Amino acid sequence: QSALTQPASVSGSPGQSITISCTGTSSDVGGYNYVSWYQQHPGKAPKLMIYEVSNRPSGVSNRFSGSKSGNTASLTISGLQAEDEADYYCSSYTSSSSGSVFGTGTKVTVL
Amino acid sequence: EVQLVESGGVVVQPGGSLRLSCAASGFTFDDYAMHWVRQAPGKGLEWVSLISWDGGSTYYADSVKGRFTISRDNSKNSLYLQMNSLRAEDTALYYCAKEYGDDDNAFDIWGQGTMVTVSS
Numbered sequence: 001q002s003a004l005t006q007p008a009s010v011s012g013s014p015g016q017s018i019t020i021s022c023t024g025t026s027s028d029v030g031g032y033n034y035v036s037w038y039q040q041h042p043g044k045a046p047k048l049m050i051y052e053v054s055n056r057p058s059g060v061s062n063r064f065s066g067s068k069s070g071n072t073a074s075l076t077i078s079g080l081q082a083e084d085e086a087d088y089y090c091s092s093y094t095s096s097s098s099g100s101v102f103g104t105g106t107k108v109t110v111l
Numbered sequence: 112e113v114q115l116v117e118s119g120g121v122v123v124q125p126g127g128s129l130r131l132s133c134a135a136s137g138f139t140f141d142d143y144a145m146h147w148v149r150q151a152p153g154k155g156l157e158w159v160s161l162i163s164w165d166g167g168s169t170y171y172a173d174s175v176k177g178r179f180t181i182s183r184d185n186s187k188n189s190l191y192l193q194m195n196s197l198r199a200e201d202t203a204l205y206y207c208a209k210e211y212g213d214d215d216n217a218f219d220i221w222g223q224g225t226m227v228t229v230s231s
Contacts, residue, residue, distance in 0.1 A: 001173050003155070036217040038156070045206060045224065046148075046156065051217035089156050093216040098161075099170040100146070100216050105155040 001096055004029060004103035006089070011109040017078040020106045022090030023071060028101055030071035034093035037066055037075045041086045049088075050075060077108070085110045113137035113220055115207050120225030127197050131225055133190040133207030138220070141165070141185035144210040146218060147192050149203035149227075159205070160192065175201075197229045 005023040012018040022029065022037075029035055035053045038046035048057055050066035053073065063078045073092070077084055090103035119131040133145070147159040160181040161170045169181050180193040190207050204226050208218035 003157075034216045036211075036215075038218075040156075045221035046218070047221075048211065048217055048219045051211055051219075052215055057211070057219060087155075091156075091158070091216065091218075097170055097172060099172065100158040100161070102148075102156040102158055 001094065001101055004090055004092060004101055006103040006106045008104070009107045009109065011111055012077075012080045013111045014080055014082065016080050017076060018080060018108065020075045020077075020088055020090075020108070022073040022075070022092075022103045024073075024092055024094075024101070025071055027096050028092040028094040029068065029073050029090075031095065032093045033068070035066065035068060035073040036091045037064075037073075038089045038091065039084075039086045040089065046089065080110055082110050084108060113209075115209065115220055115222035117205060117207050117222040117225035120205060120227045122228045122230060123197055124231050125198060125229055127229070129194045129197065129227060131192040131194065131205055131207075131227070133192075133222060135188045135190065135209070138209070140183075140188040144214065145181075145183060145190045146208045146210065147181060147190075148206045148208055148218070148221075149201075150206070150224070151200075151203040154203075157203070161210075162190070194227070197227075199229050201227060202229045203227060 037050040209220040211217040211219040
């Protein structure tokens with residue numbers, strides 16, 4: 001049950017778009033459309049931003065979008081805002097445990 | 112208001128045991144699978160365990176299999192995590208989380224977490 005691989009950090013200027021990758025295997029990301037993304041501000045619980053690869057829960061800004069190609073999922077934040085500065089984690093169903101596996105996490109910095 | 116409230120986190124010695132609880136309110140508890148997720152200080156999220164809506168199916172991360180047991184009491188809207196043979200590496204903030212839909216492995220409601228420290 002190795003963690004999914006994410007870049008440690010991504011940065012961008014206000015108004016720009018950034019993309020965070022999440023790489024797994026055919027036993028998790030590549031094999032199922034059960035990839036979700038979470039935003040976590042310091043000292044706070046994670047917040048669901050994307051589920052089932054590309055769906056947004058009610059109340060989540062449409063500046064957040066998700067996609068998947070092969071064993072790699074991606075989260076794109078468009079029109080970057082100061083409030084988007086946070087840690088982001090991907091997660092996927094994994095057949096190795098029939099549970100979940102999280103990514104290593106990405107710190108997003110708004111320059 | 113939809114809410115999850117964890118409790119039971121304390122400082123415990125290596126090899127010790129502990130039971131965490133999670134009280135749910137504001138939604139139909141027995142309609143949803145539930146999870147435990149942990150986060151070591153300064154580290155990332157780690158999935159720990161899953162229990163189906165009726166408690167009939169349970170799953171664990173390899174790191175806790177054989178030591179931790181997840182359970183639920185739908186009559187009390189409560190989720191539990193029995194933790195045995197605790198190790199220093201189990202030190203973390205433990206969150207309970209509600210599954211968003213039907214077996215979609217997405218977590219839409221999280222508690223505030225309860226801190227478990229394993230230290231002599």
